[in-house]
Amino acid sequence: GEDVEQSLFLSVREGDSSVINCTYTDSSSTYLYWYKQEPGAGLQLLTYIFSNMDMKQDQRLTVLLNKKDKHLSLRIADTQTGDSAIYFCAESMDSSYKLIFGSGTRLLVRP
Amino acid sequence: EAGVVQSPRYKIIEKKQPVAFWCNPISGHNTLYWYLQNLGQGPELLIRYENEEAVDDSQLPKDRFSAERLKGVDSTLKIQPAELGDSAVYLCASSPAPGREQFFGPGTRLTVL
Numbered sequence: 001g002e003d004v005e006q007s008l009f010l011s012v013r014e015g016d017s018s019v020i021n022c023t024y025t026d027s028s029s030t031y032l033y034w035y036k037q038e039p040g041a042g043l044q045l046l047t048y049i050f051s052n053m054d055m056k057q058d059q060r061l062t063v064l065l066n067k068k069d070k071h072l073s074l075r076i077a078d079t080q081t082g083d084s085a086i087y088f089c090a091e092s093m094d095s096s097y098k099l100i101f102g103s104g105t106r107l108l109v110r111p
Numbered sequence: 112e113a114g115v116v117q118s119p120r121y122k123i124i125e126k127k128q129p130v131a132f133w134c135n136p137i138s139g140h141n142t143l144y145w146y147l148q149n150l151g152q153g154p155e156l157l158i159r160y161e162n163e164e165a166v167d168d169s170q171l172p173k174d175r176f177s178a179e180r181l182k183g184v185d186s187t188l189k190i191q192p193a194e195l196g197d198s199a200v201y202l203c204a205s206s207p208a209p210g211r212e213q214f215f216g217p218g219t220r221l222t223v224l
Contacts (some may be wrong), residue, residue, distance in 0.1 A: 004153075030210065042115075042202055042215040043154070088153050096167055097209040098144070101153025 006089055006102035013110050018076040020105045022089030025070060029091040032065060033099065034074045037086045046074070046087075076107075084109045113137070115216035117203050123222045129191035132219045136184065136205030143180060144213060145188050146202040154202050160186060161209065190221075198223045 003025045012018045030051050035043040049056045049063045056063045062075040076083055086104040093100065116135040124130050136143050141162050146154035159167040162183040171178065180186040190197055200220050204213040
């Protein structure tokens with residue numbers, strides 16, 4: 001079945017690195033995404049990775065994919081207070097093109 | 112480039128009333144999605160359009176929900192009649208083609224009293 005799981009909450013100190021983890025169940029997923037949602041706003045696409053890659057770096061963001069364990073992570077370097085938000089992991093189903101989202105990880109950055 | 116536009120941003124209605132949400136996708140994006148996001152959860156797909164055709168509406172509760180995208184651009188999602196459990200955020204997203212990255216609008220927060 002389709003299921004994406006994330007831990008609910010992460011708290012880090014400003015300037016530290018944050019690592020948000022996600023597990024998914026469908027091995028046929030073609031793309032995996034990370035979205036950011038601030039209060040009262042829609043989802044902002046941060047980055048995505050194709051399933052045949054194991055790493056992607058984009059400025060302060062690093063995505064790691066372990067396809068064998070169906071594990072995805074997002075590392076944010078030098079975390080800032082503006083990074084405080086909810087982060088959603090999502091997998092894209094090749095057959096239906098819909099996104100299956102996790103429940104989101106709330107990141108709190110302490111000054 | 113303008114993003115996905117949705118209106119209204121907030122809507123408060125009494126149960127059994129009808130309500131409609133409007134979405135204007137990013138220019139040139141043929142694929143349009145409506146998602147439902149309940150509090151504390153990730154979005155769930157309601158319907159997907161390719162141009163004006165609804166190609167996946169399996170998750171849309173058709174007894175009270177309807178959607179249209181008559182000219183393959185703007186879309187409207189309607190609920191009639193609304194129930195208390197429909198209180199949620201309704202998100203519209205678009206992508207340039209099926210399977211490509213999806214860009215979301217700000218959503219419409221619906222409260223049913």
